[in-house]
Amino acid sequence: MPGRWTLDKSRISEAAAVVFHIPNFREIGDAYKYPGQYWVAWSMESRQNYRRLADPEIMKHFDITMTYESRSDVWAPYLPRxxxxxxxxxxxxxxxxxxxxxxxxxxxxxxxxxxxxxxxxxxxxxxxxxxxxxxxxxxxxxxxxxxxxxxxxxxxxxxxxxxxxxxxxxxxxxxxxxxxxxxxxxxxxxxxxxxxxxxxxxxxxxxxxxxxxxxxxxxxxxxxxxxxxxxxxxxxxxxxxxxxxxxxxHLETPTFCRLASLVRQRMEDRADPPAGKPTLPFGRISFLRTRFRRWQKKVPS
The missing domain is CATH 3.40.50.11660 (Glycosyl transferase family 10, C-terminal domain)
Incomplete structure (x- = not known):
């Protein structure tokens, strides 16, 4: 099963997995999660610096973790190759x-x-x-x-x-x-x-x-x-x-290649095809706040 990564946010509904950079959490409040889609929480920062990484109410929406912690689903340390x-x-x-x-x-x-x-x-x-x-x-x-x-x-x-x-x-x-x-x-x-x-x-x-x-x-x-x-x-x-x-x-295989392999494996192991409608994991208020903030950035001062 071939795969590729893209930065084109307009194609999020097609993605098998979406990677979110947790330190930029304010930018993901309006994201829809589509049926069968895997959400990946990515961060190289410590939990003390970004408390959201330790917040169960936030992290419950993510299916895969990719951090410096060796216990992560995909380990992404600073360790040189x-x-x-x-x-x-x-x-x-x-x-x-x-x-x-x-x-x-x-x-x-x-x-x-x-x-x-x-x-x-x-x-x-x-x-x-x-x-x-x-x-x-x-x-x-x-x-x-x-x-x-x-x-x-x-x-x-x-x-x-x-x-x-x-x-x-x-x-x-x-x-x-x-x-x-x-x-x-x-x-x-x-x-x-x-x-x-x-x-x-x-x-x-x-x-x-x-x-x-x-x-x-x-x-x-x-x-x-x-x-x-x-x-x-x-x-x-x-x-x-x-x-x-x-x-x-272990780290000789690039991080995003290891992530792609994990996503592929989980898709193959899934018993039932995904069903349902897109959801807003962070709620309507978060959606509106994020959209309004983006609108403000576009409006000239």
């Missing part, structure tokens, strides 16, 4: 040329993890170059080319703060992987199971220390003991852990 790891292994460790041992990039103020207070307290005990909009004290060198510039900037520092905006199981974002790519040591605050996503002894766990002073004492030890610091890069010369390899192999 196998080729990325191979390229990272081949990259040399850059010289650490900055005076400040620690680099920090943060622009959003989201702080469910306590990262703002953590970074502020740490900065009282060790020099941190903060390049983001939040807690900014340093500008990047040259033009900002996005991720490439960020990685190149981090690479000049011995350590990089990799602080998630919330602490959730499986919520391991690009922050720690950017540090690996840069060839620096991440100081990680976030998912309690981060060890399932990264090589052994590849990062410093911020929660393993009593307080900021204790952590800074350890960082100073690494700075003064090159052999101890370099041990954090030993993983680059070893095979990745079996558990991580298994996850990477």
């Amino acid at each position: 196998i080729r990325w790891w191979e390229e990272t292994f081949a990259r040399p460790i850059p010289l650490k040329t900055e005076i400040a041992p620690v680099a920090h990039f943060q622009s959003a103020r989201l702080n469910y993890s306590g990262r703002v207070d953590f970074a502020a307290e740490l900065s009282r005990h060790i020099k941190i170059d903060s390049y983001g909009r939040h807690l900014n004290n340093r500008s990047i060198l040259g033009p900002d080319l996005g991720s490439k510039t960020k990685v190149g900037t981090i690479a000049r520092h011995r350590f990089c703060l990799a602080l998630e905006n919330s602490i959730e199981t499986d919520y391991v974002t690009e922050k720690i992987f950017d540090a690996f790519r840069a060839g620096t040591v991440p100081i990680y605050l976030g998912a309690p199971n981060v060890s399932e996503f990264v090589p052994t002894n590849s990062y410093i766990d911020a929660n393993a220390f009593r307080d900021a002073k204790d952590l800074v004492s350890y960082l100073q030890h690494l700075i003064e003991t090159p052999q101890a610091y370099e041990a954090y890069f030993a993983w680059r010369a070893r095979p990745l852990p079996d558990g991580l390899v298994k996850r990477l192999q």
Whole structure:
């Protein structure tokens, strides 16, 4: 059974499955659900950031979940693919040329993890170059080319703060992987199971220390003991852990291909043909509010 994806919303009645980006929930209030159609809840954001993901009254309307959580029907994590790891292994460790041992990039103020207070307290005990909009004290060198510039900037520092905006199981974002790519040591605050996503002894766990002073004492030890610091890069010369390899192999099939296979399987397993009329899962009021909001956007001010 061939299939294809489309962004043409006018064809929603023909779709076997419709993918909704939950962080843009306001845009789906007027959606009709057609008989036999599968609705997919897609999000890369944590539940703390978008509470709708944990709201049973909203989520009951979706048949399939596609999120960073490994328990999702279709797993869609930030975990880089196998080729990325191979390229990272081949990259040399850059010289650490900055005076400040620690680099920090943060622009959003989201702080469910306590990262703002953590970074502020740490900065009282060790020099941190903060390049983001939040807690900014340093500008990047040259033009900002996005991720490439960020990685190149981090690479000049011995350590990089990799602080998630919330602490959730499986919520391991690009922050720690950017540090690996840069060839620096991440100081990680976030998912309690981060060890399932990264090589052994590849990062410093911020929660393993009593307080900021204790952590800074350890960082100073690494700075003064090159052999101890370099041990954090030993993983680059070893095979990745079996558990991580298994996850990477699963992710080699693109996310939307895995979703298409799941939808196809569910359609084949369905005993009875779909029947009934289209429904408005979020109700008439939500329908009217969404349509009115769209109308307002089109009306010139």
